Amino acid sequence: MLLALMGLPSLAAQPLSGVLHVAGNPEMAAVVARWSAAFQKQHPGVRVEPHLTGSDTGMAALYTGKADLALVGRAPTLSELQAFEWIFHYKPAQVEVATGSLDRPGQSPAPVLFVHRGNPLAQLTLAQLDAIFGTEHRLAPADIRTWGQLGLTGEWADKPLHLYAPDAMSGTGRFFRHVVLNDSRMMNWTQLTEFSDTDVPRAATHDAGRQILAALAQDRYGLAVASLGFVQDGVRPVALDGIPATRDSLVSRQYPLTRAVTACFNRKAGAPADPLVAGFLRYILSPAGQQEVAGASAYLPLTAELAAAQVRRLD
Structure with missing residues (x-):
């Protein structure tokens, strides 16, 4: 696994500060706790506040401005996208942060x-x-x-x-x-x-x-x-x-019904992402962040190629 993660994008050392509100799937609690602890250690001026009560409530928190990041164990629904677009007049940005589990109930297992x-x-x-x-x-x-x-x-x-x-x-x-x-x-x-x-x-x-x-x-x-x-x-x-x-x-995403964990955030097309949101996502998509996926849950880490592709979506 470590060798598979060697090609993942590395972190850029840029000091960040502020409070990051993360909403979404409660099944992500253990891995979010690890991500948060490691990220806050790198950036002592940052505080990550998790509010993991559900994928549905996570998306609602995002488009009502109560969350900076929504972690959902699925792709956002059409109604969620429409609700966000009705408020902001553009769609939320999305990156995948993990692959669903093979067999763990509640952790996006493949049908x-x-x-x-x-x-x-x-x-x-x-x-x-x-x-x-x-x-x-x-x-x-x-x-x-x-x-x-x-x-x-x-x-x-x-x-x-x-x-x-x-x-x-x-x-x-x-x-x-x-x-x-x-x-x-x-x-x-x-x-x-x-x-x-x-x-x-x-x-x-x-x-x-x-x-x-x-x-x-x-x-x-x-x-x-x-x-x-x-x-x-x-x-x-x-x-x-x-x-x-x-x-x-x-x-490898070869199985046709593989699921993904998606991070949604507020960014207008063509505009830069909020530095704190982007920094946290870059950590999640780094080798260290993806090792935490495997170590704290039954979710599966992204391949190096897929993680790199998600990082490019932050640029």
Whole structure:
């Protein structure tokens, strides 16, 4: 890992001062604490104030001026971008600061397709997923509603697909619709069963995936979307576009449903970023900052090439 990080951009030693308000995903708390401590050690005149209550509230804090930086475990939604643009008349700037986890619930795990253990299906493609889960078909030419349409024969040929997935309006559900359905909301509701995290006051359960795969384990003709963190007996993952979800395929961004952690901030196009915001982001994207990602969480560090590309977006 250290060798992989050697090519990351280095820090420019420029003294900074002020208070930096960081809002966003509470799952980032441990790594933000490490980033903050290291950055404040380099710049004693800086104080980082974290307010990590959620990705949704983080974006709201950004466009209402209560935060300088919003860390979200997903890309900002269209409504969040529109709210920011309505106030400032331009879109927020964005850089990626980490890759989502392989299997840690709550830390932007990659959605994976699962079938029942007895299902012979080897893999799926993004276009097939659009045909299966959608009705508008922005990526695929027509519906896929039976296992036979996916090439299975014998007992499978005429059996309908039973779909299990996270709530379409959850973070994972929105990400899945964005990549697979090209943001369409016209889903195959006839064959789809949605699952939500158990509602527990003042606690994050992140257990929709467990419910999904428990249902799949009892359904020979099911197809499910969940993360590897909930894999159990009776189900197995299938590759997507020929690529299985592994740590390496996520770090390289080869797996089609890899997620990213995004930092959003207020900068008008063509104008320089606030020096304190830019300085903190440059630290995050440095070798030291990316080592903290790996050391404090299940999030994955950016490759050297991707980190360098994000730094260029700060210029």
